[in-house]
Amino acid sequence: MNVSWAKADAAPRRVSILGSTGSIGNSTLDLIGRNRDSYEVEALTAYSNVTLLAGQARAVDAKLAVIGDERRYAELKAELEGSGIEVAAGMAALVEAAQRPAAWVMAGIVGAAGLEPTLAAVRRGAVVALANKECLVCTGALMLEEVRRSGATLLPVDSEHNAIFQVFDFARPSAVERVILTASGGPFLHCQLSELKQVTLEQAVAHPNWDMGAKISIDSATMMNKGLELIEASHLFPVAPEQLEVLIHPQSVVHSMVAYVDGAVLAQLGAPDMRTPIAHTLAWPERIKTPAKRLDLTEIGKLTFHAPDEKRFPALRLAREALHNGGSAPIVLNAANEVAVQAFTERRIGFLRIVEIVDEVLQRSPMEQISSLDDVRDADRRARAIAVELSDLVPSQGDAS
DSSP states (O other): OOOOOOOOOOSSEEEEEETTTSHHHHHHHHHHHHTGGGEEEEEEEESSOHHHHHHHHHHHTOSEEEESSGGGHHHHHHHTTTSOOEEEESHHHHHHHHHSSOSEEEEOOOSGGGHHHHHHHHHTTOEEEEOOHHHHHHHHHHHHHHHHHHTOEEEEOSHHHHHHHHHOOTTOGGGEEEEEEEEOOOTTTTOOHHHHTTOOHHHHTOOSSOOOOHHHHHHHHHTHHHHHHHHHHHHHSSOOGGGEEEEEOTTOOEEEEEEETTSOEEEEEOOSOTHHHHHHHHHTTSOOOOOOOOOOHHHHOOOOOBOOOTTTOTHHHHHHHHHHHOTTHHHHHHHHHHHHHHHHHTTSSOHHHHHHHHHHHHHHSOOOOOOSHHHHHHHHHHHHHHHHHHHTTOOOTTOOO
């Protein structure tokens, strides 16, 4: 990843938050609220939560509030009547929000829906705090070419990638031997396969360490989240796929590590609080205070690590295969997973069926080269169609419905 060590913007820094009503967006606004004199909010966006979006926009005096669901436009306009805040709706408006003159943009829209707004921010050369995995999973090479062309800067927000970013020697990448992503293992780390058949939606979204939205929590439970992060890391950092490893670390204290050829291993540690990596990107290249709990290693006492069990959690294997195959494979992986997770949240399929569907869609999809955004959209659309068909066929064992 090209890293330009630019000077910090003169305060206040103008920022936009794409996906402000989600977990990442809320945490970002919490930090801005604690450092109010340092930031001006240009635009906030959400998909359907009008009440929260309107409240956020008023609280930070945003210039623009955008609701992705066009049917909610009138409701948002009414909520913000008399505020002086501009209101818009729809996908084109989300892209316009990303194009507004903010020096820093939080790309926090979950899923493939965040691709075009994120690209819009990149193309105008903004500093983009990337919390959307799908952008690099689906359009890695294309996205990075846009970054190079525009002079934009990508700052990873995921705790794992942000940790690697902080300890990776970009000036001497050949000195890096391995990049090690840690994973909590999710809520079912110690469950037997037979127990996973009976998992409910409520159990799957109850992450033991992190406060995340439903989609990311379910991905963590299947470990697809870590698979997507492997693919993302292959684009963010100049290492070969075989140099990327995953270790289970239940305490979520060591957020990731970089091993060097001299035997040194550098790690970034901290309490499991997303406000820490968000703050790192929000103030970059400076640092700001956060309310995150300070790390007390004597209180923790012990840090444990072990290899992931890919038999119980085959999503990791599927992600590695997609990374190895390249082309449209990561796009298919992501699209099928999004559809399957949605079916699980609607209680139409069981927990184990999520990864089964992803596997079946990968097997049924032709692997093609990707050279344009149209290619990405085509591969995504075809994979989703197959996944929808499979989701509506028969429930798996342990169907939660």
